Amino acid sequence: MGSQIKHIICYSGGHSSAIVAIETARRYGNKNVILLNHNINPRYENADIKRFKREVAQYLGLKITYANIRGINDEKLIPNQFEVCEEAGSFVNPHNRQILCTHRLKTQPFYDYLETLEKEYICVYYGFDGEELERVDRRKTILNDEGITSDFPIALWGNGRFEKLLKYLQKSGAKNPEKIAQIENYENKDSWERTIFSTKEIGIEPPNTYTVWKHANCTGCLKAGKQHWYCVYVHDYETYQRGKLSEEIIGYSIHKEGWLKDWEKDFEIMKLSGIPANEHISAKIFWKSANRFTKMDVEDLFPCQCFV
Numbered sequence: 001m002g003s004q005i006k007h008i009i010c011y012s013g014g015h016s017s018a019i020v021a022i023e024t025a026r027r028y029g030n031k032n033v034i035l036l037n038h039n040i041n042p043r044y045e046n047a048d049i050k051r052f053k054r055e056v057a058q059y060l061g062l063k064i065t066y067a068n069i070r071g072i073n074d075e076k077l078i079p080n081q082f083e084v085c086e087e088a089g090s091f092v093n094p095h096n097r098q099i100l101c102t103h104r105l106k107t108q109p110f111y112d113y114l115e116t117l118e119k120e121y122i123c124v125y126y127g128f129d130g131e132e133l134e135r136v137d138r139r140k141t142i143l144n145d146e147g148i149t150s151d152f153p154i155a156l157w158g159n160g161r162f163e164k165l166l167k168y169l170q171k172s173g174a175k176n177p178e179k180i181a182q183i184e185n186y187e188n189k190d191s192w193e194r195t196i197f198s199t200k201e202i203g204i205e206p207p208n209t210y211t212v213w214k215h216a217n218c219t220g221c222l223k224a225g226k227q228h229w230y231c232v233y234v235h236d237y238e239t240y241q242r243g244k245l246s247e248e249i250i251g252y253s254i255h256k257e258g259w260l261k262d263w264e265k266d267f268e269i270m271k272l273s274g275i276p277a278n279e280h281i282s283a284k285i286f287w288k289s290a291n292r293f294t295k296m297d298v299e300d301l302f303p304c305q306c307f308v
């Protein structure tokens with residue numbers, strides 16, 4: 001890939017995107033590396049995620065390039081996920097049923113930013129891992145159709161990962177797997193050893209949010225499931241209330257399975273029962289133990305209080 005190529009890192013504030021930024025800068029030098037972030041209102045993006053983004057950028061000697069909704073620079077003025085949906089009167093795009101906040105806050109600003117560049121001279125990088133080849137394939141195909149090259153260092157660099165992608169594409173019935181896989185000359189990348197696996201190796205602690213949350217997403221993520229919203233209920237009750245208000249304003253529930261206001265009773269029982277509010281517990285175990293308690297009456301949860 002020529003030196004004029006701009007390496008656009010989808011720099012989300014998550015640990016994987018930081019690793020991708022570091023691997024890419026080490027591979028190509030930092031001169032043409034762009035850390036592209038869609039900033040989030042600080043009420044809904046944890047301060048430690050912002051700290052992490054800053055520290056990794058400093059380590060790389062790069063500034064963060066922001067592509068924010070409507071070009072808003074002051075992060076406090078950036079509308080939150082609820083507000084953008086309320087403006088549109090829906091949580092989803094009626095045509096494709098995709099969650100609307102991602103599109104408004106991230107996808108549209110991303111494409112607007114790409115419009116300012118010459119497409120044939122850019123490569124876009126994502127932090128998907130080797131278990132996410134389906135996502136890799138989907139994203140790569142969408143971008144290929146737009147004439148944009150993409151790369152996935154964690155999923156595809158080194159250790160025969162190219163072969164894995166090729167096999168996956170062949171198995172999944174992709175129309176032209178060799179073309180998709182070879183378009184960025186992945187054979188060479190099979191010999192590329194990864195150089196970093198954790199930012200702790202360079203003295204940067206990953207966001208402390210990972211102790212509870214799986215992703216560096218907005219708190220109160222409209223794409224996330226019921227377990228996430230239980231964690232929101234326990235750790236950030238105000239955001240839970242904001243979600244309820246949004247459902248009331250829009251007149252639809254965020255989730256197909258039910259309304260936040262209707263989950264509250266069970267969530268309170270789960271909280272009182274000590275069900276850990278943590279996204280890292282597998283959904284199966286989490287709900288199995290939660291369901292045991294939510295089937296009981298609140299009085300059953302406590303020992304008898306009669307001392308006579």
Ligand code: SF4
Binds near residue numbers: 081101220221222
């Ligand atoms: S992280 Fe969740 S809430 Fe935030 S923009 Fe993406 S889908 Fe919406």
